[in-house]
Amino acid sequence: MNKYQEILKQYWGYDSFRDLQEEIITSIGEGKDTLGLMPTGGGKSITFQVPALAQEGICIVITPLIALMKDQVQNLRKRGIKALAVYSGMTRQEILTALENCIFGDYKFLYISPERLDTDIFRTKLRSMKVSMITVDESHCISQWGYDFRPAYLKIAEIRALLPGIPVLALTATATPEVVKDIQARLDFREENVFRMSFERKNLAYMVRQTDNKTQELLHILRKVPGSAIIYVRNRRRTKEITELLVNEDITADFYHAGLDNAVKDLRQKRWQSGEVRVMVATNAFGMGIDKPDVRIVLHLDLPDSPEAYFQEAGRAGRDGKKAYAVILYTKTDRTTLHKRVVDTFPDKEYILNVYEHLQYYYQMAMGDGFQCVREFNLEEFCRKFKYFPVPVDSALKILTQAGYLEYTDEQDNASRILFTIRRDELYKLREMGTEAEALIQMILRSYTGVFTDYAYISEATLSVRTGLTREQIYNILVTLTKRRIVDYIPHKKTPYIIYTRERQELRFVHIPPAVYEERKARYEARIKAMEEYVISENVCRSRMLLRYFGEKNEHNCGQCDVCLSHRATDTLTGESLEELKKKIAELLAQKPHTPAEIAEKIEAEKERVSEVIQYLLEEGEWKMQNGMIHISK
Structure with a gap:
């Protein structure tokens, strides 16, 4: 067992790595700049957490997803691994304390939002940190060709200049070929080094259903396919409406969006993950960092505005490897709604x-x-x-x-945070705090660890239950203790x-x-067009369409999407007959370009099969159509 497997076993309890994880870990462990392309649910976090634990120093993890940061920091701490996060909305004192801890506190991970990289305080403290590696999560955000470009990501190359020789691990679940090249260029990779998992999900059946009654179709699908489900909708109001509809039909459901209180989000997520609630109706705020393997259906009631977003959300189904469905319910008016988003977004x-x-x-x-x-x-x-x-x-x-x-x-x-600004021995010497304040302090010290070195998240509701004090009393006591410079209390704010x-x-x-503006708008329109083509196409395998969008050539149909199932009745092409027909047509085209009708006339085979091969090879880019004639692409 090598050192990486020992760490995996010690902290996560697994005996072996999943596809590609070990190759990425070995590459970054050898100090090579590395780009890992792993679909949603591929186990990205292991690829930087394991090598970071195998080395001295701290791993800086750059991610734009604050909820994900908090989750991962909590999960690492539960495993006894020291981790911190720095993001917008923290006070200067909180940030200072966190960064000081990174220098002197033997921490292994610092999660930071890209916007914070550009601050003087961070750059000053960074020079004193012993950094082992830099991880860039959601690395497609650095590319202006990508669907989610964030200018703050461009600062990462400057951070690299302050840390010469420190390797970078870039991770993303969705990237087109041009974005893959752009990520490496913008992160100043010393040489191109990409590890790519196939984006093909053999257990996931992609379906598009055109219907004028989406709610009826939704209920029909949920009754037909048992198991856990996520339903994605476009806005917060719809999450509540659809949830009420399902509950009235005796289907257990909850709704989730970014506007909910943290405690409510956590409770609903837990109820859904435990199976107490079958369906989560959500906006795209739901899903990052969610690791529920047995989701049988991901259903979109509204069209996403890019294949990248759709692929990530659909990919949350069937992570256990068993049969699952990614369904879009589509009506003709959706196209108008989709195009209106261009005006709203630009x-x-x-x-x-x-x-x-x-x-x-x-x-x-x-x-x-x-x-x-x-x-x-x-x-x-x-x-x-x-x-x-x-x-x-x-x-x-x-x-x-x-x-x-x-x-x-x-x-x-x-959430509310607290840090004791005096030492523990000084705290015990204090007099005249009052019995309620003393009882509250004792309960905080019993309930939360590390409150003398770092800001700890606290719950006034929990403290209220444990002490018998009201939330208002707790708030007032903590404000008074802050004024007396005993604690620094930052109340919950949203x-x-x-x-x-x-x-x-x-x-x-x-x-x-x-x-x-103009270039991003054009690319946004192109992604919307690709999404539109995906739902209206009736003759190309859905899985192949998505894979081709991400630059993955795939010779076979999935055999389980709605297009493949509808074609199965007409006996879709086997690999053998495809190759035979392709060879015959290629010989014909080598002499001169032909129209599809001329090809069908000259080739001895069913006309439908011939047109299917032509369509397939045009889609794959091997042949092209010009002025009604088919040519072999050079």
């Missing part, structure tokens, strides 16, 4: 500039002021005040973020933030470049 430039200007009025920001100011942002209040709709404002702020004028963080639910990355500009100097 509002006119004039509109974006107006939002920028109104933001200055909202914060009463003087010209030239604002650089590195952090402000809480209430989207509803802003829209009410300046008569906007929330969706395009949200998009405008994201575009201004891409253009480098500000940093707009999505709504974050930060809010988005805007951070000014530049001082306020005059509108005539605010420039939104083509790379941020």
